[in-house]
Amino acid sequence: MKKKGTKFERDLIHKLWENGFAAIRTPGSGTVAYPVPDIIAGNGKKYIAIEVKMRSKLPLYIEEQQIKDLAMFSSLFGAECFIGLKLPREDWRFFRIDQLKKTKSKYKIDADIYHLGIDIYELIGRFRQVRLE
Amino acid sequence: MKKKGTKFERDLIHKLWENGFAAIRTPGSGTVAYPVPDIIAGNGKKYIAIEVKMRSKLPLYIEEQQIKDLAMFSSLFGAECFIGLKLPREDWRFFRIDQLKKTKSKYKIDADIYHLGIDIYELIGRFRQVRLE
Numbered sequence: 477m478k479k480k481g482t483k484f485e486r487d488l489i490h491k492l493w494e495n496g497f498a499a500i501r502t503p504g505s506g507t508v509a510y511p512v513p514d515i516i517a518g519n520g521k522k523y524i525a526i527e528v529k530m531r532s533k534l535p536l537y538i539e540e541q542q543i544k545d546l547a548m549f550s551s552l553f554g555a556e557c558f559i560g561l562k563l564p565r566e567d568w569r570f571f572r573i574d575q576l577k578k579t580k581s582k583y584k585i586d587a588d589i590y591h592l593g594i595d596i597y598e599l600i601g602r603f604r605q606v607r608l609e
Numbered sequence: 610m611k612k613k614g615t616k617f618e619r620d621l622i623h624k625l626w627e628n629g630f631a632a633i634r635t636p637g638s639g640t641v642a643y644p645v646p647d648i649i650a651g652n653g654k655k656y657i658a659i660e661v662k663m664r665s666k667l668p669l670y671i672e673e674q675q676i677k678d679l680a681m682f683s684s685l686f687g688a689e690c691f692i693g694l695k696l697p698r699e700d701w702r703f704f705r706i707d708q709l710k711k712t713k714s715k716y717k718i719d720a721d722i723y724h725l726g727i728d729i730y731e732l733i734g735r736f737r738q739v740r741l742e
Contacts (some may be wrong), residue, residue, distance in 0.1 A: 486642070489642075489643070490642070493643055496685070497685070497686075498643075498645075498682050498683075498685040498686035499643075500633075500635050500636075500643075500645045500649065501636065502633050502635065502636070503633075503634065503635070503636045509619070509622075509623070510622070510626055510631075510632075510633075512631075512633045516633065516649065517686075518656065518685075518686035518687045518688070519685065519686070519687065520684070520685065520686065520687030521687065523651065523656070523687070549631050550631075551653070552629070552630070552631040552651075552652065552653065553630075553631035553650075553651040553652070553653065554651045554652065554653030554654065554656070555651070
């Protein structure tokens with residue numbers, strides 16, 4: 477599962493580069509003294525910070541502190557921040573913090589809000605063309 | 610020497626955070642498929658990419674490919690790029706690519722141009738106040 481996760485993360489990094497973003501995976505948490513997101517990407521106009529999560533099913537719970545850290549880093553650095561969620565047989569979906577459900581001590585992405593997540597093309601500002609017929 | 614280098618890099622990261630920049634050290638080269646600089650920092654207005662070098666003495670030689678990679682990443686990401694050089698008993702000094710000397714197949718920082726390097730306060734846009742008496 478760990479290895480699979482890493483492959484999906486690499487795919488995500490690769491897709492960002494393919495679409496004109498310089499993207500990096502940061503060193504694993506615990507190896508750095510400051511809270512940093514998993515991925516930082518920029519294309520000279522838009523800067524993005526992503527915390528990535530891979531789960532076998534919904535809901536996804538996220539610790540409040542992790543959301544605070546992500547928001548703090550992104551605000552200081554100057555980046556829009558997202559939670560990236562990868563479910564089996566689904567593409568990555570990205571959620572803004574204000575889209576998450578708040579529970580007593582955590583944040584949550586469940587089936588109610590999963591459809592609100594944007595895909596990578598929306599994330600990087602290339603909206604897929606909708607065919608009107 | 611390796612360990613010392615790491616300490617000086619951590620100090621640099623720490624100083625960036627202290628001065629309002631969110632800064633990260635990227636994973637070591639070789640662990641990533643794309644060329645990335647050693648440090649990326651941002652404060653919402655200014656984005657900086659740094660390739661760090663620690664040497665016991667001058668001159669410092671840098672491979673042409675490494676300079677190209679740094680320039681490419683920074684241009685795509687949207688960051689100013691610098692070579693950060695740490696010499697023993699000296700503070701970090703930062704050099705723009707166009708300040709480096711070009712040799713046949715490498716770039717060089719020698720005693721002639723070392724004084725052109727800016728310090729961390731100039732790097733982050735806080736010029737030290739010069740007292741006029």
